[in-house]
Amino acid sequence: MKIKYNYIIIFLLLLIILWTFFRSFENIESQQKVWAISFGGGGQNFHDAVNRIHNELTTKINVFNEILKFTDEDLKKxxxxxEKHGNFIENNRRGYGYWLWKPYLIMKTMEKMNENDILFYIDSGCEITxxxxxxxxxITFIxxxxxxxxxxxxxxxPEKMWNKMDTIDYIGYNEEKTIQNAATIVIIKKNQKMVEFVNEWxxxxxxxxxxxxxxxxxPNDPSFREHRHDxxxxxxxxxxxxxSNEENLIETITKETNYVNFAYPILMSRKK
Structure with missing residues (x-):
């Protein structure tokens, strides 16, 4: 009788172990993924830049599950x-169509992502430490x-210094003294609200x-200097x-900057 009882205990322990194993496996499968994308198009120097940052993301950072790079060839495919935007892009070389491709590539990448995955968009002119x-x-950013x-x-x-009035009026936000946010690096968690945000962008x-x-x-604001497009x-x-989630995601560097002991993983260097 005692032997049978021991077998039952062992059997139950095995069931618990197996259940724990399969639960762990399910958790691994459902873990949040972290994606990174960058783009370079409109010339060989931009292709070189996106290849460089893709290599840096692959070799210097170990938090990304998916790292994607895009060029103008991907857009043409x-x-x-x-068919919709090719003429506009080809006729407007600045930003390869004023960076129209940026919200599009973010949108298309998010379509591949699972709910709650994280996406980093990083301009190819940045550097990774x-x-x-x-x-x-x-990791703290994530x-x-x-x-x-x-x-x-x-x-x-100021927003009005870098935004033409037609765009301000169309979107319907005309508050005084508001500060413009940068789109050089954007980190997004996929959910319904953020999908709608990127689609509208x-x-x-x-x-x-x-x-x-x-x-x-x-009429533009008297302080207006230039429109900043996307x-x-x-x-x-x-x-x-x-x-209202501004965060210091990048460190701007110049020729005089010492590259030692940076506080941020991403450097704004406009490197080709």
Whole structure:
């Protein structure tokens, strides 16, 4: 009788072990993935830049599950996109179509992602460090994005200085003294709200007058200097969606900057 009881105990223990194993396997399968994308198009120097940053993301950072790079060749293979926007892009070399491709590529990548996955968009002109503290900071960004849905960096400059009035009027955000947010690096957690945000960013960008350098019909603010294209639309939408999650995601570097002991994993160097 005692032997039979022992067998029952062993059998139950085995069931518990197996159940724990399969639960762990399920958790691994359902774990949140972290994606990174970048783009370079319109010339060999931009292709070189996206190849460089892709290599840096692959070799210097170990938090990404999926790392994707895109070029103009990928856009041209996307028949629907290229038939709609190819002429505009080819005729407007700045930003390879004023960065119209940025919200589009973010949108298409998010379609591949699972709910709650994290996406990093990183301009190909940035650089990635491999400093241990910087890598830990990157993990902190992911944790903050899980809490806040989106992270971006503030430019510290007034919105109306870098946004033509027609775009401000179209989106319907005309608050005084608001600061423009940058779209150089954007970290997004996929959920319904953020899908709608990115889709609207792309939809508005398809109205070329709102993204390009054509003069505003409405009078610009007296402080106006230049329209910032995709970033102008992005920044206004962060206000429309009541987002206030500015974070220092990058460190700007110049020729005089010492590359030692950076506090951030991503450097804004505009390196080709």
């Amino acid at each position: 996307d028949t629907d996109f290229w 491999n400093d241990e503290n910087a890598n830990n900071k990157l 944790e903050k994005c899980n809490e806040n849905e989106i992270l971006y960096t503030s430019t510290g400059q 792309y939809r508005i960008s398809c109205n070329y007058h709102l993204i390009d350098d054509t003069p505003s019909i409405l 970033q102008s639309i992005f920044s206004l939408l962060t206000k429309k969606y009541n987002m």
